[in-house]
Amino acid sequence: MTLELRLDDDSWLAVCELSRLTPGRGIAALLPDGRQAALFMDRAGRTYAIDNRDPFTGAQVLSRGLLGSAQGRPFVASPLLKQRFDLESGRCLDDDEVTVKIFACRTSEFSPAGGHA
Amino acid sequence: MAESTTPTIAVVGHGMVGQRFLEALAEQGVTERARVVVLCEEPRAAYDRVQLTSYFSGRTPDELSLTDPDFIREHGIELHLDDPAETVDRAARTVTSRSGRTIVYDALVLATGSYPFVPPVPGKDAAGCFVYRTIEDLLAIEEYAKTARTGVVVGGGLLGLEAAGALKGLGLATHIVEFAPRLMPVQVDDGGGAALLRTIENMGLTVHTGAGAQEVTTADGTPHGPVTGMKLSTGTELTADLVVFSAGVRPRDQLARDTGLEVGERGGIVVDEQCRTSDPAVFAIGECALAADGRVYGLVAPGYEMAQTAAAAVAGAIELPGEGEPKPFTGADTSTKLKLLGVDVASFGDAHGAAEGCLDVVYSDSRSGVYKKLVVAKDGTLLGGILVGDAESYGMLRPMTGSVPPVSPEQLVLPAGAGAPVALGPSALPDDAVICSCHNVTKGEICACSSLPEVKKCTKAGTGCGSCVKVIGQLLPETGDKGLCGCFPYTRSELYEIVRTLRLGSYAELLDSHGREEARGGEGCEICKPAVGSILASLGSGYILDGEQASLQDTNDHFLANMQRNGSYSIVPRIPGGEITPDKLIVIGEVARDFGLYTKITGGQRIDMFGARVDQLPAIWARLVDAGFESGHAYGKALRTVKSCVGQTWCRYGVQDSVRMAIELELRYRGLRAPHKLKSAVSGCARECAEAQSKDFGVIATASGWNLYVGGNGGATPRHADLLAQDLSDAELVRLIDRFLMFYIRTADRLERTSVWLERLEGGLDHLRDVVVHDSLGLCDELEALMAKHVDDYRDEWAETLNDPDRLRRFVSFVNAPDAPDPSVQFVPERDQIKPDLQILTLEGVSSR
Numbered sequence: 001m002t003l004e005l006r007l008d009d010d011s012w013l014a015v016c017e018l019s020r021l022t023p024g025r026g027i028a029a030l031l032p033d034g035r036q037a038a039l040f041m042d043r044a045g046r047t048y049a050i051d052n053r054d055p056f057t058g059a060q061v062l063s064r065g066l067l068g069s070a071q072g073r074p075f076v077a078s079p080l081l082k083q084r085f086d087l088e089s090g091r092c093l094d095d096d097e098v099t100v101k102i103f104a105c106r107t108s109e110f111s112p113a114g115g116h117a
Numbered sequence: 118m119a120e121s122t123t124p125t126i127a128v129v130g131h132g133m134v135g136q137r138f139l140e141a142l143a144e145q146g147v148t149e150r151a152r153v154v155v156l157c158e159e160p161r162a163a164y165d166r167v168q169l170t171s172y173f174s175g176r177t178p179d180e181l182s183l184t185d186p187d188f189i190r191e192h193g194i195e196l197h198l199d200d201p202a203e204t205v206d207r208a209a210r211t212v213t214s215r216s217g218r219t220i221v222y223d224a225l226v227l228a229t230g231s232y233p234f235v236p237p238v239p240g241k242d243a244a245g246c247f248v249y250r251t252i253e254d255l256l257a258i259e260e261y262a263k264t265a266r267t268g269v270v271v272g273g274g275l276l277g278l279e280a281a282g283a284l285k286g287l288g289l290a291t292h293i294v295e296f297a298p299r300l301m302p303v304q305v306d307d308g309g310g311a312a313l314l315r316t317i318e319n320m321g322l323t324v325h326t327g328a329g330a331q332e333v334t335t336a337d338g339t340p341h342g343p344v345t346g347m348k349l350s351t352g353t354e355l356t357a358d359l360v361v362f363s364a365g366v367r368p369r370d371q372l373a374r375d376t377g378l379e380v381g382e383r384g385g386i387v388v389d390e391q392c393r394t395s396d397p398a399v400f401a402i403g404e405c406a407l408a409a410d411g412r413v414y415g416l417v418a419p420g421y422e423m424a425q426t427a428a429a430a431v432a433g434a435i436e437l438p439g440e441g442e443p444k445p446f447t448g449a450d451t452s453t454k455l456k457l458l459g460v461d462v463a464s465f466g467d468a469h470g471a472a473e474g475c476l477d478v479v480y481s482d483s484r485s486g487v488y489k490k491l492v493v494a495k496d497g498t499l500l501g502g503i504l505v506g507d508a509e510s511y512g513m514l515r516p517m518t519g520s521v522p523p524v525s526p527e528q529l530v531l532p533a534g535a536g537a538p539v540a541l542g543p544s545a546l547p548d549d550a551v552i553c554s555c556h557n558v559t560k561g562e563i564c565a566c567s568s569l570p571e572v573k574k575c576t577k578a579g580t581g582c583g584s585c586v587k588v589i590g591q592l593l594p595e596t597g598d599k600g601l602c603g604c605f606p607y608t609r610s611e612l613y614e615i616v617r618t619l620r621l622g623s624y625a626e627l628l629d630s631h632g633r634e635e636a637r638g639g640e641g642c643e644i645c646k647p648a649v650g651s652i653l654a655s656l657g658s659g660y661i662l663d664g665e666q667a668s669l670q671d672t673n674d675h676f677l678a679n680m681q682r683n684g685s686y687s688i689v690p691r692i693p694g695g696e697i698t699p700d701k702l703i704v705i706g707e708v709a710r711d712f713g714l715y716t717k718i719t720g721g722q723r724i725d726m727f728g729a730r731v732d733q734l735p736a737i738w739a740r741l742v743d744a745g746f747e748s749g750h751a752y753g754k755a756l757r758t759v760k761s762c763v764g765q766t767w768c769r770y771g772v773q774d775s776v777r778m779a780i781e782l783e784l785r786y787r788g789l790r791a792p793h794k795l796k797s798a799v800s801g802c803a804r805e806c807a808e809a810q811s812k813d814f815g816v817i818a819t820a821s822g823w824n825l826y827v828g829g830n831g832g833a834t835p836r837h838a839d840l841l842a843q844d845l846s847d848a849e850l851v852r853l854i855d856r857f858l859m860f861y862i863r864t865a866d867r868l869e870r871t872s873v874w875l876e877r878l879e880g881g882l883d884h885l886r887d888v889v890v891h892d893s894l895g896l897c898d899e900l901e902a903l904m905a906k907h908v909d910d911y912r913d914e915w916a917e918t919l920n921d922p923d924r925l926r927r928f929v930s931f932v933n934a935p936d937a938p939d940p941s942v943q944f945v946p947e948r949d950q951i952k953p954d955l956q957i958l959t960l961e962g963v964s965s966r
Contacts, residue, residue, distance in 0.1 A: 022668055029931055030933060043640060057682060059958055065672065
């Protein structure tokens with residue numbers, strides 16, 4: 001099973017084998033335009049993808065935060081200053097004015113080109 | 118007043134208060150509608166006179182400047198330096214300067230400050246005699262001191278001590294001569310003066326109190342020859358080649374006197390509550406003014422208040438509406454907190470107990486030079502106080518003045534750990550006390566919220582450096598829910614007991630069986646995951662990065678390194694006891710050089726290497742492990758270091774081999790996961806060079822063994838460690854530390870250091886001693902067994918990681934491009950090393966192309 005992300009031009013980017021994700025943790029992917037995405041998997045095996053850039057510090061680190069859930073919705077806490085971001089909407093739970101970009105993701109049966117996984 | 122032309126405001130003096138007056142004019146928009154002319158005697162524009170002495174510690178005159186040239190230019194202010202006002206003609210409304218400049222004014226503001234008082238003794242003008250007032254004075258003292266060996270400072274007040282510190286810093290043997298029977302007679306009482314005296318004498322300065330300067334002696338006997346010494350009123354004759362007079366200041370009111378303005382009997386230009394002099398077109402502010410309450414204020418804060426008042430009053434006087442009615446200046450608080458010669462001195466409120474029937478509460482410790490006095494009224498109201506040597510509580514006490522403190526006054530003066538049962542909590546602070554200094558949020562604003570997330574969201578408090586989060590927690594309403602977080606209704610120590618007794622092996626198991634109803638089956642959160650991860654690790658669930666445990670660890674534990682602000686990591690290899698061979702030092706140097714890392718010596722006698730990308734960590738550690746290094750756990754809530762002094766082996770004072778013991782302890786407890794980080798130190802004698810009493814557990818050698826101290830802390834809330842047991846053998850020492858650490862791990866809260874834990878522990882130190890020394894709970898066998906298991910099971914996390922390709926797979930910047938470095942992690946040069954390039958992080962999308 002391969003994890004894919006939907007890019008801005010609506011094309012799907014194959015990122016890695018699903019098995020590379022650890023439930024409760026994230027991992028970063030490099031996008032063709034140089035941006036970075038943070039991919040996560042929760043306990044139930046659902047996958048999420050948001051921008052990897054922590055808007056509070058500018059560092060590309062959200063993939064290295066811890067997953068949690070609040071009122072049944074999954075979030076990631078930035079490893080730097082601990083602000084939490086809803087994984088489904090990208091909204092910051094600690095500051096209404098801040099949102100990070102989210103990416104749609106899906107799993108497919110094909111292996112990613114290049115086959116690093 | 119001239120109807121059609123722009124009104125003119127003339128300002129005489131451009132010191133700190135003069136500059137603040139100009140700023141107040143600008144804030145009120147007066148500078149847009151009036152011409153402002155400033156005459157300044159000094160060759161430089163306003164600078165920070167309060168920090169004058171910092172010139173000697175390396176601050177340049179430019180750094181001391183308070184005047185932004187852009188400010189002067191933007192507001193069209195005509196500033197004439199090196200051109201003092203000489204005469205005022207009040208009938209013609211003109212002021213004329215030394216260079217002959219004549220200004221016709223609509224309003225005149227005198228901000229001439231004060232001049233140093235020089236006692237009229239023979240020889241006072243001799244070469245080598247100085248005052249301490251301006252940057253020019255300091256430059257002259259510095260130059261003359263190059264050929265001088267001994268200096269005398271006349272005056273033991275605030276400025277005198279500053280001057281004495283400066284002379285000492287210039288390498289002169291320094292005498293302080295004070296006429297009063299104690300130092301700083303205005304601010305402190307006899308007890309405070311005695312504490313100050315002892316501390317200052319310990320620094321090598323010689324103090325003569327109750328002595329006046331009688332004559333400055335000179336080489337050729339003339340009043341102008343170079344200084345050779347000073348005769349004191351006590352008969353003592355001092356040999357000296359430099360004299361600084363700093364025996365107080367006097368208001369500089371000559372200009373006002375010459376033009377017939379009313380001045381006080383003892384000097385000072387008489388002003389009303391609007392800072393207006395006896396001539397309604399003339400104002401006076403700052404140290405030259407005798408305020409409406411009959412006092413001359415020598416502090417800058419009241420001067421600033423006067424500047425604000427006068428700016429509004431001047432605007433009114435020349436019929437330019439400023440921002441409303443001027444706030445009358447009726448007097449000011451003269452509370453002060455200073456650091457003189459490195460000694461904290463503070464006084465506030467009715468420091469000398471002038472109120473009728475008031476009482477003193479005094480704590481005095483001559484050994485450490487600490488003196489604290491509180492003045493309280495009969496009904497318990499705090500009226501004022503004096504703090505010498507330890508003014509830490511000034512910030513809490515000053516705002517409480519005028520009210521009855523929530524705890525008894527003796528508890529307010531006793532040092533922590535010396536029988537003071539309660540430290541004063543933040544609930545005692547007034548509503549306007551600033552809790553979060555990063556975002557300037559007050560207690561009142563925080564108390565308006567009901568939860569920490571709400572506080573962060575509404576006020577931003579706690580989102581800067583984060584050091585106030587704990588205080589915020591204490592301020593928020595007690596919910597009656599002691600649960601660790603939104604997922605668990607239990608405290609950390611309760612969870613520890615649950616995991617231990619039920620032998621639970623995983624976080625998911627614990628969450629689903631003991632979590633709050635709504636949290637079961639969920640993801641948990643960033644608070645309880647690392648806490649439970651630590652409990653599982655403490656109870657010996659092996660390597661912390663395998664299986665489910667991997668998902669519980671904070672990023673630092675996950676990558677076995679410390680994340681820094683740009684997403685790069687730092688690396689700290691273990692250097693037990695701070696002892697390292699030249700070969701190993703060379704390896705660290707080579708690794709840092711080859712990977713381009715920034716290196717810095719840590720406070721724990723180790724070497725930190727910064728700036729590694731996540732994908733570089735395995736290669737760096739391969740080199741380090743190969744050279745015999747292992748993880749220093751700088752990333753973990755675990756034992757950090759055991760510092761040591763060099764001990765008996767080399768030091769002539771040492772009584773035990775402190776290095777050997779430090780290494781032994783560090784190797785025993787390395788990798789031990791705890792509720793918070795653990796620090797330790799071993800000193801080889803009572804001189805305590807390793808600072809063991811500021812550690813979670815500290816060991817100090819005695820002639821017959823070791824003394825064990827526990828619960829010490831440095832950092833934001835320092836605490837001296839408590840003596841747990843004395844004269845222990847090696848084996849006794851280790852056994853006691855085993856028990857202490859395991860008891861702490863078992864019972865402490867999440868992120869609770871031993872210092873806080875010990876303060877909170879019911880029964881305190883006595884209870885702890887009962888449990889770990891006398892085994893009152895019958896726990897000791899179990900505690901020792903747990904530690905023995907830890908010691909047996911310890912394996913170096915980095916060596917284990919390097920040996921396992923599966924574990925190494927996580928060390929990539931990108932899962933889909935394992936060889937690509939993260940383009941956002943970049944560095945720029947700084948002092949021959951690197952620092953993070955923060956510029957690049959401000960770009961929304963970092964391109965790799």
